[in-house]
Amino acid sequence: MTIAEMMEKMIVLCDGSLHDINHMIGVWTYARTIGQLEKLDQETQYILEAAAITHDIACPFIRDEFGHTNHKRQETEGAVMVRDFLASLPEDQLERIAYLVGHHHTLNNIDGADYQILVEADLIMNACEKGWKLDRIFPILCTDAGKRIASAVLPAD
Numbered sequence: 001m002t003i004a005e006m007m008e009k010m011i012v013l014c015d016g017s018l019h020d021i022n023h024m025i026g027v028w029t030y031a032r033t034i035g036q037l038e039k040l041d042q043e044t045q046y047i048l049e050a051a052a053i054t055h056d057i058a059c060p061f062i063r064d065e066f067g068h069t070n071h072k073r074q075e076t077e078g079a080v081m082v083r084d085f086l087a088s089l090p091e092d093q094l095e096r097i098a099y100l101v102g103h104h105h106t107l108n109n110i111d112g113a114d115y116q117i118l119v120e121a122d123l124i125m126n127a128c129e130k131g132w133k134l135d136r137i138f139p140i141l142c143t144d145a146g147k148r149i150a151s152a153v154l155p156a157d
């Protein structure tokens with residue numbers, strides 16, 4: 001499945017929720033950009049972009065069931081749902097993407113550049129949406145590209 005095909009499928013799944021669609025596109029754009037600037041290999045870049053597109057796949061479901069977004073449930077339900085959504089991918093890719101979707105709010109034990117960059121891209125978008133200042137997320141950023149982009153996007157004080 002190409003990234004563009006995945007993107008179209010995810011936009012359709014968002015069912016007209018502009019907030020969800022715009023958040024997803026923003027996280028994907030930052031993840032894709034940081035991944036390329038950090039010179040990820042092609043396979044890791046693909047997994048990162050796939051995880052960025054699908055990272056909040058469980059959000060509408062969790063909102064309907066529980067009336068709010070519960071981070072832990074979002075991770076566990078998302079890891080299950082993404083396997084179905086991307087079922088045509090090879091198992092090794094699916095396993096890593098499901099792991100990333102299942103841990104994208106978990107900040108201890110980040111075990112790879114794909115994981116770190118997904119967290120950074122989601123943090124930058126969340127900070128934009130919630131009006132956070134740079135210093136609130138800066139300590140969590142590890143990549144040079146992520147630090148540069150966050151510094152350019154978010155107010156310092």
Ligand SMILES: [Fe+2]
Pocket residue numbers: 023027055056122
């Ligand atoms: Fe998100």
